[in-house]
Amino acid sequence: MAKMFRISRRKFLIAFGGGSASLLASLFVLSRFGALDRVIAGIVTAGRPSTNKEILITGQRLPIPELEAGEMIGGQRVFDLRIQRGSMAFVTGKQTPTFGYNGEMLGPTLVMDKGDDVVLNVTNNLGEPTITHWHGLHLPAVMDGGPHQRIEDGETWRANFTILNEPATYWYHPHLDGKTADHVYHGLSGLFIIKDEVTDNLGLPQQYGIDDIPLIVQDKFFNEDGSLNYPGTSEGVKGDTILVNGAITPVLEVPAQVVQFRLLAASNARIHNFGFSDNRQFYQIGTDGGLLETPVPLTRLLLSTGERAEILVDFGADENREIKLRSYSSERENIDAIWAKDLLDISDFDVMTIRVAAATQDAVTRLPGSLATIARFDESQADTTRTFKLQMSSFRINRESMDMNRIDETVKLDDVEIWEVTNSSEMSHPFHIHDIQFLILTKNGSQPPNNERGWKDVVLVKPGETVRIIAQFSDFADPDTPFMYHCHILEHEDGGMMGQFVVV
Ligand SMILES: [Cu+2]
Incomplete structure (x- = not known):
């Protein structure tokens, strides 16, 4: 698996490391037409699987999990x-x-x-x-x-x-x-x-499947014989076909009122940048582990693997309209180096079609004002600060690959800790910690955006970024059984970017 990673990198170097005048000139021309990213992504994805889109069954009604x-x-x-x-x-x-x-x-x-x-x-x-x-x-x-x-x-x-x-x-x-x-x-x-x-009792939409809709977003490759193609690429498998709740780019009918979407980014590796085709404003009300203090207005929502977000969208004035939920991936900044991108990473693409029908009788028509109180820790409460360095070569954290027989960190029960996670690699890594919900203190020294100022269990750490989080490790001590912390790009996790901590 590690081999494929090296091959794609070498291809990139062969293609663009030569530095000949004519190559540079043609790159300049391509970049002026905005095509350079596409050419490079095409080169690094060459040899990877692709799905013959003509054979796919798309546009089915969105399945709602029971x-x-x-x-x-x-x-x-x-x-x-x-x-x-x-x-x-x-x-x-x-x-x-x-x-x-x-x-x-x-x-x-x-x-x-x-x-x-x-x-x-x-x-x-x-x-x-x-x-x-x-x-x-x-x-x-x-x-x-x-x-x-x-x-x-x-x-x-x-x-x-x-x-x-x-x-x-x-x-x-x-x-x-x-x-x-x-x-x-x-x-x-x-x-x-x-x-x-x-x-x-907050007045949120909560009729499951009607105005409270779960959306599990994933991506996969399909073979002509119908089977799933799992290439196992070590830098992370990003499929070229988008599925929601197990259907390919499906269609959802919503009532013309305020609707809640519970988004789960459940891809193996893809990091989404959700938005709507008319660039409408929507409101994030919840993060991974709870409600935000107040609804946060957004037009784009960056969601990496493992993260969840509850959002409210007001379709009150949209009866008979059709709107697309899309991922505006081309707009994302500093996510992955070009060698780690696929074609969708540099594109904006449809995730789901939304058709707006008549409102229900007991429609939610207003957004709530305040949602929850968050008991924030003060940094001075922290008993310990730990540092974690994410490295992609051999998929390590603090120079170690995952070892089931090694405990990496020992945390004292009830301690409040600051974990400082630094990404020195060229890909973004969604960092997940088991057992706890944490709050983000800073990202590269700055306050996190308003929609990340709630309880989290996954935080995206971009290349060159240091993210500081704070949490309390309460209730459950067990010196013999560890919890995990790891990158939630599943191929990175399986490759070794995972560690173990015990609470004692
Ligand atoms: Cu990772």
């Missing part, structure tokens, strides 16, 4: 998840082998209340070992579903914990060391929605 509230048994909310192989229709006349939870692909949206005592029985019928991680949840390390909690084929793992997190959108996905990227790519991902009475 809402699953579990079953109340003896005061516990019990969910059963079966990891299984399935089959989907993405290519005309063909079937695509997929992986899913309780279905062909993706999984049910698990809904629960803050404070619930939750049991998740996860049965592995995949034919190979896997595990399921509860991304963003604050829980005992043995219940986290990290690489140390493996489920052998045919076995069931029972996870049991109390929901302590704030109301927000979380997700679940495999986390087996070295296999996470492959398992997620083939379809294993699902959402959690945590609710509580306070949030239920």
Whole structure:
């Protein structure tokens, strides 16, 4: 896998490292016509898979994952998840082998209340070992579903914990060391929605599937025989075909009123820059781990793999109109060096078509004023500051590749810590920490943008950037079972850009 990374880099150097006068002259001409990026991206993506777009089934109605509230048994909310192989229709006349939870692909949206005592029985019928991680949840390390909690084929793992997190959108996905990227790519991902009475009474759109819509955005390559093509490229697999909730660039009908989208960037590697085709303003109300203090107006939303955002969009004046949800990737700045970009990275492209129909009877028509109070830490409260250097050569953090038998950091229970994460590589890395929700203090010394001033469990660290975050490690100490921190580009994680910490 590391080999492909070197090849693409070498191709780039061969093509553009020569420095001959004629080459430079033609580059100058190309750059004047804005085509240089496209040429270079074309060169570095040559030899990688591409999908014959004519064979794809697109424009289907957006599937909405089934809402699953579990079953109340003896005061516990019990969910059963079966990891299984399935089959989907993405290519005309063909079937695509997929992986899913309780279905062909993706999984049910698990809904629960803050404070619930939750049991998740996860049965592995995949034919190979896997595990399921509860991304963003604050829980005992043995219940986290990290690489140390493996489920052998045919076995069931029972996870049991109390929901302590704030109301927000979380997700679940495999986390087996070295296999996470492959398992997620083939379809294993699902959402959690945590609710509580306070949030239920804010007047937010919350009719699931009607005005409260989950959007799991991914990208994949398809072979002509219908199968998924997973090239395993070590710098990160960015597919050339965009899927939402397991359908290729689908169509969603929304009522002409305020609608909530729960966005999950669940690609293996792609970093999106969402916006709408009419450049309308929308409002971010939630981050990974809770509501923001007030709605934040945006026209673009940068979302890297693993991150979630709840946004409100007012379609009140749009009945009978058609609007596209798009990713304006060409507008992103300082995301990846050109050798790591694919054609979509330098393009603006459709993610989903939105058709606006009549409003519902009990339509939400106004935005809420204030949403939540965030108890911020003061930097002076920090007991410790740790530094993490992200390096792409051999995929390391602080010069070490992931080792299941090495504990990298030991954190004292209840300590408040500042983690300073520096990216000295040429690609952006979404940095994820298990167990906790954190607040971003600074990005390269500046305050984070308003829409990132809420609880987070993934933060994008761009090339040359240092991001400082602050968090408290409370409730769950276990000297024997570590939590993970890692890059959420899944091929980087599998490649070794992951470390382990224990709370004692
Ligand atoms: Cu990374």
